[in-house]
Amino acid sequence: MNTKVCKFGGTSMANSDNINAIANIIESDKERRFVVPSAPGKRFKEDTKVTDLLYKAYNATNKSEFHATFEEIKARYQDIIDGLKLDLSLDNEFQIIQDNFEKKLGEDYAASRGEYLNGMLLAHYLGFEFIDAKDVIFIDEHGNYDIEMTDPILSEKLANVEYAVIPGFYGSLNDGTQTIKAFSRGGSDVTGSIVAKNGKVDLYENWTDVSGFLIADPRIIKNPAVIQTITYKELRELSYMGASVLHENSVFPVRKEGIPINIKNTNSPTDPGTLIVERSCHKPAHVITGIAGKKGFATVMIEKDMMNSEIGFGRRVLQVFEDHQLSFEHIPSGIDTMTVIVNTDEFIDKEQDILAGIHRAVQPDSIVLESDLALIAVVGRGMKASRGTAARIFNALAQKNINIKMIDQGSSELNIIIGVRNCYFNQAVKAIYNEFID
Numbered sequence: 477m478n479t480k481v482c483k484f485g486g487t488s489m490a491n492s493d494n495i496n497a498i499a500n501i502i503e504s505d506k507e508r509r510f511v512v513p514s515a516p517g518k519r520f521k522e523d524t525k526v527t528d529l530l531y532k533a534y535n536a537t538n539k540s541e542f543h544a545t546f547e548e549i550k551a552r553y554q555d556i557i558d559g560l561k562l563d564l565s566l567d568n569e570f571q572i573i574q575d576n577f578e579k580k581l582g583e584d585y586a587a588s589r590g591e592y593l594n595g596m597l598l599a600h601y602l603g604f605e606f607i608d609a610k611d612v613i614f615i616d617e618h619g620n621y622d623i624e625m626t627d628p629i630l631s632e633k634l635a636n637v638e639y640a641v642i643p644g645f646y647g648s649l650n651d652g653t654q655t656i657k658a659f660s661r662g663g664s665d666v667t668g669s670i671v672a673k674n675g676k677v678d679l680y681e682n683w684t685d686v687s688g689f690l691i692a693d694p695r696i697i698k699n700p701a702v703i704q705t706i707t708y709k710e711l712r713e714l715s716y717m718g719a720s721v722l723h724e725n726s727v728f729p730v731r732k733e734g735i736p737i738n739i740k741n742t743n744s745p746t747d748p749g750t751l752i753v754e755r756s757c758h759k760p761a762h763v764i765t766g767i768a769g770k771k772g773f774a775t776v777m778i779e780k781d782m783m784n785s786e787i788g789f790g791r792r793v794l795q796v797f798e799d800h801q802l803s804f805e806h807i808p809s810g811i812d813t814m815t816v817i818v819n820t821d822e823f824i825d826k827e828q829d830i831l832a833g834i835h836r837a838v839q840p841d842s843i844v845l846e847s848d849l850a851l852i853a854v855v856g857r858g859m860k861a862s863r864g865t866a867a868r869i870f871n872a873l874a875q876k877n878i879n880i881k882m883i884d885q886g887s888s889e890l891n892i893i894i895g896v897r898n899c900y901f902n903q904a905v906k907a908i909y910n911e912f913i914d
């Protein structure tokens with residue numbers, strides 16, 4: 477029999493109806509053996525996630541704020557228990573949690589209780605074994621999973637259990653003290669991936685509230701199409717440029733094992749969703765797989781006569797950025813110009829030091845600064861095989877009278893990056909989307 481891990485996000489577990497729906501999903505497929513829940517998320521737009529309530533309660537500055545928030549958290553779980561008509565009391569657990577809050581066991585401990593309680597509750601409802609993540613997942617002080625410590629223990633545990641719930645988002649610190657340590661926010665995705673790897677599963681299902689990874693940002697494009705299949709490399713390009721679906725550390729454990737991730741929608745479980753794979757012969761539905769982008773970049777244009785014959789010029793310029801701990805995004809260049817594109821927010825405080833550094837390092841004729849650039853990445857493995865993609869992008873932008881300030885195509889032919897003024901960003905994304913997606 478094949479095995480699947482299913483990770484459910486907070487909105488898929490926000491109330492008893494949602495939990496009932498995911499129980500139906502789990503029970504409808506016997507291959508869904510390992511379940512990784514998040515904490516209950518928002519039930520409606522203005523609602524607060526349980527994780528945020530836990531942080532709030534832990535950091536409360538007075539008793540009445542603590543009690544009010546703690547009662548709110550208790551009520552969230554009690555509503556779920558009542559809605560599902562469970563014969564379960566979490567009173568004892570809440571007493572322990574309250575005592576540990578008083579002992580100041582740490583913010584990570586506090587935040588992790590959302591997943592812990594949800595995991596217990598779900599295991600009870602499904603009749604699955606509950607595996608406390610603190611016993612099987614180990615995390616270093618920087619929030620990275622400790623492979624050497626985790627893998628032998630977790631794989632052994634999963635090999636000896638048929639059906640189990642393992643709460644997401646946390647584990648123990650890898651120093652043997654059993655201190656609770658959490659991943660960064662959204663970290664249940666990482667747990668799902670670690671469980672998938674160690675459970676030697678065939679598929680990692682990541683259940684959320686959209687039917688997959690969208691070709692473009694729905695805040696810009698109304699009802700964008702869903703990407704059917706995407707490779708890890710394409711995903712990385714799009715995520716780097718701001719498209720968010722998965723926690724960025726959730727990819728590498730499964731990628732190494734060749735386990736695909738399927739993004740699925742709990743509100744529409746029969747939709748195929750998006751399949752994320754290492755490589756694929758599936759012909760992409762469109763030449764481009766996705767579009768993503770960000771505003772807020774600055775350009776530092778350095779000009780110097782005969783720059784091209786000065787060996788080491790580029791290295792000396794980049795050394796200045798490195799000395800100020802600033803990474804650059806792109807470096808388009810001409811024979812006598814070199815432009816360094818950086819994130820404006822990161823650059824702004826170091827600006828004058830960097831300019832002085834460049835003057836000292838390469839004695840330029842001039843430096844021109846602009847801070848009005850948006851970058852758009854048009855990503856797709858299908859580009860390699862088809863001619864005219866760049867022409868179509870440029871044409872689409874020209875038709876809308878949008879001036880292109882920068883172009884960068886990586887030699888892997890996986891993406892084309894376009895720079896436009898911030899004010900044209902949305903229009904440019906729309907023009908490119910309409911050109912490629914019918």
Ligand code: ASP
Pocket residue numbers: 485486514515525527528590644645660661662663664665
């Ligand atoms: N509950 C945690 C958060 O809100 C982790 C997660 O949902 O993945 O960030």
